[in-house]
Amino acid sequence: MSTTAEAVGQAKAAITSADLAKAREVSATVGEFRSPTPRMVCRNVNVWYADKQAIKDVNLDIGKNEVVSMIGPSGCGKSTFLRCLNRMNDTIAGCRVSGTLELDGVDIYDKRLDVVPLRAQVGMVFQKPNPFPKSIYENVAYGPRIHGLTNDKAELDALVEESLRKAGLWEEVKDRLDQPGTGLSGGQQQRLCIARTIAVSPEVILMDEPCSALDPIATAKIEELIDELRANYSIAIVTHSMQQAARVSQRTAYFHLGDLIEVGQTDQIFTNPRHRLTEDYITGRFG
Ligand SMILES: Nc1ncnc2c1ncn2[C@@H]1O[C@H](COP(=O)(O)OP(=O)(O)OP(=O)(O)O)[C@@H](O)[C@H]1O
Numbered sequence: 379m380s381t382t383a384e385a386v387g388q389a390k391a392a393i394t395s396a397d398l399a400k401a402r403e404v405s406a407t408v409g410e411f412r413s414p415t416p417r418m419v420c421r422n423v424n425v426w427y428a429d430k431q432a433i434k435d436v437n438l439d440i441g442k443n444e445v446v447s448m449i450g451p452s453g454c455g456k457s458t459f460l461r462c463l464n465r466m467n468d469t470i471a472g473c474r475v476s477g478t479l480e481l482d483g484v485d486i487y488d489k490r491l492d493v494v495p496l497r498a499q500v501g502m503v504f505q506k507p508n509p510f511p512k513s514i515y516e517n518v519a520y521g522p523r524i525h526g527l528t529n530d531k532a533e534l535d536a537l538v539e540e541s542l543r544k545a546g547l548w549e550e551v552k553d554r555l556d557q558p559g560t561g562l563s564g565g566q567q568q569r570l571c572i573a574r575t576i577a578v579s580p581e582v583i584l585m586d587e588p589c590s591a592l593d594p595i596a597t598a599k600i601e602e603l604i605d606e607l608r609a610n611y612s613i614a615i616v617t618h619s620m621q622q623a624a625r626v627s628q629r630t631a632y633f634h635l636g637d638l639i640e641v642g643q644t645d646q647i648f649t650n651p652r653h654r655l656t657e658d659y660i661t662g663r664f665g
């Protein structure tokens with residue numbers, strides 16, 4: 379067992395039943411948090427940074443072929459919750475997670491589970507495009523190589539091409555695969571990061587404000603891409619743009635101070651929110 383897994387095990391043990399009871403008292407989500415076809419199932423998820431609770435008893439499913447957007451004011455816990463879904467919080471000292479998080483019925487916090495393949499199955503795209511300081515080709519080939527997904531160079535070449543095509547970038551880069559990934563425009567770099575994520579055959583893709591560093595044209599391309607990717611993957615996206623949430627997602631989850639206040643069909647959340655806090659946020663009275 380790795381040191382990180384040990385730390386998580388100890389962290390889980392350190393959370394008392396009194397902590398959980400207190401968390402449950404304050405949390406009650408309005409709306410249907412379940413999906414009829416769940417890939418990821420999260421139940422009673424709590425997260426603390428040292429003594430400060432950042433996520434309070436959150437229940438949420440991420441369904442098959444759906445995009446779920448997570449919205450809410452700065453500091454409400456969107457990134458924290460997203461990071462629970464592929465155990466990225468393990469890397470943060472003092473961060474403790476409790477509750478149940480499953481991918482296709484498998485407990486992703488099982489102490490025996492190796493987080494390296496988990497983070498390929500549940501890939502992540504960050505706010506700022508972060509290509510490796512390597513060629514465009516190597517950015518995409520790196521993951522399949524370390525995970526042993528291809529048998530020879532021809533297969534790897536084909537996988538690199540397929541991933542770049544799915545990310546809508548192939549036509550723009552096919553003649554300069556050996557040039558540095560960092561030499562691409564911001565929008566192209568973000569699509570390269572998406573290609574890199576796709577290359578290792580994920581089930582779920584997590585995106586934390588993937589367009590916040592991009593111009594409107596690059597943003598539109600990523601939004602179109604998200605809609606196409608839905609055919610093959612489940613996607614959870616954090617966004618500060620309510621227009622973006624409305625355009626790309628089928629369901630929307632509204633977070634407020636660590637609570638999941640309301641979740642529902644995206645059009646319902648934006649046209650007919652049931653909770654006053656959701657309404658205040660989407661009408662601009664809060665946040
Ligand atoms: N590494 C950390 N150490 C300590 N506290 C943290 C850490 N990361 C986040 N927090 C705290 O947890 C709470 C939730 O933060 P989080 O980053 O998840 O919010 P967010 O909704 O993603 O905000 P934003 O919209 O600004 O990105 C905040 O109070 C934040 O200060």
Ligand SMILES: [Mg+2]
Pocket residue numbers: 456457458586616
């Ligand atoms: Mg954030």
